[in-house]
Amino acid sequence: MDVLVERLVAGSTEGAVYALIALSLVVVFRGTGTINFAQGEMALFTTFVAWSVIARDLPVWVALLVATASGFVLGALVERFLVRPVRKRNDMAVLIVLLGLFTVFNSLDGLIWGGETKVLASLLPNGPDDYVALGPARIYGDTAAVWIGTVLVLIALTVLFRCTRTGLHMRAVANDGEAAALAGVRVGRVLSLSWGLAGAIGSAAGVLVTPLAPAQLSLLTMLAIFLSAAAAALLGGLDSLVGAVVAGLSIGVLEALVIGYVPGVGSNLSETTVLVIIVLVLLVRPQGLFGTKKLERV
């Protein structure tokens, strides 16, 4: 029983991490119909920025704000100057651009901040005694920060998409860009905004998540996280906010349970196991758990 609770807490924390990054992927996908493969690395870049801010003796929340703002700008700039011009010609080429950005940002991090592992301070108090006991499990500050962050982002995005004019325009653009333009929606601006928003979410996620990451703050921090987050977005249906969160949590918990209960499966194989499960689910439900089934009208 104790093992189960401990595994569930660990798994859902890991899952909340995936969910946060997956949410940023969903926001981009809803706007542009592409998976931003550079999302994780862009988030890592701004997390390094946050580290530099903290290194100047500024509080973590300032670093979080700086990282989030620079993530927004970075996302919007990437959309405006790299994705948009390429996308006009060829959707496939966008993928290559994003894969290129993936390596560019990673190398840039190495160039600016060097290869050695750094420690990023946690937003909430994270000392050995700063925990809330949940049965046998202890929830430390860094864990709580990730959970709270995920819930807040999910609520904020839901309100944005459901209740605001900007959200309405974002959905319209996602549905049919040309029709939206004709209805007077400034499609370009909406797309930049989507990417900026995704960049901001990713960056906030980076700052919250890094203190928990096995690799701490290093050039490898985001690799494994991004892979699982992308899987979560895909499993959730790519265009569903709730789907991203549910899938992210499921993947995190599944991984934790596999590690805890399946003998002979180390943490490396746990990822493989989970990915296999995802493939099986997608074979049955290609649109993902919560995704919209695309209707073709002839």
Next chain:
Amino acid sequence: MPSTPVAAPPAHLRIDRLTLEFGGVRALSEVSIDLAGGGIIGLIGPNGAGKTSLLNCISGFYRPTSGDVTLDGRSVLDMRRHQLAGQGIARTFQNLALFGEMSVYDNVAAGAPRGRRRLRGVPGLRPPGTGAAERDAVWAMLERFDLVQHARHPAHGLPFGTLKRVEFARALMARPRVLLLDEPAGGLTHTEVDELGGLITDVVRDLAPVVLLIEHHMGLILSVCSRIVVMDSGRTIADGPTEQVRHDPAVISAYLGGGADLAAR
């Protein structure tokens, strides 16, 4: 963008020697139509005559090879599409261009103009209550088009005739000064076509837009249009008051292969 004042003069849309070529094929050849004076202008002609191509040039989907389209003397060809909407040009599509996964309400709301920032003379400040006023405007439009019972239903899955009304309603949300309708009666039942005629005349009475109406349904054309432009093979072959054009022998032979009066369709 200024919202249309009540007594604004009708928009002056002018199509000037418009030519459109795809490779070696001429879809439009020196088409000139002056829509001064407004009203409902019917655009008819056999399939492939270039009617939709003309609409696509006006609404920024095609870039014409030469010629110009002006609205109140300003060329619209270099405008971006959302700017066209801001200038008051709205259109509907033969095969619909709706947001399938969004509700009928959201589809119509998406057509609302961006915040009228100068309301009550305070620039840049959105007056309180605008949100509610906008919701009321959407509901009023849904009611007018008999769509209230479908408001929360996603657009896909609704009957074609209903979707046509949704698209029409969305186009009207911005209170357009120029309304381009591409076969609005296509796929509608007899009763629906009659209702559509009533809606179009109502709209013109209330908003006084210039309406360019592409239609094969001659009954609708003859009942609502004050003027008819006939196209064939990318050219205009007749342009004049409805009564005159419907009896024009050249039109009858091009359009019907000779013999009958247009009203017989």
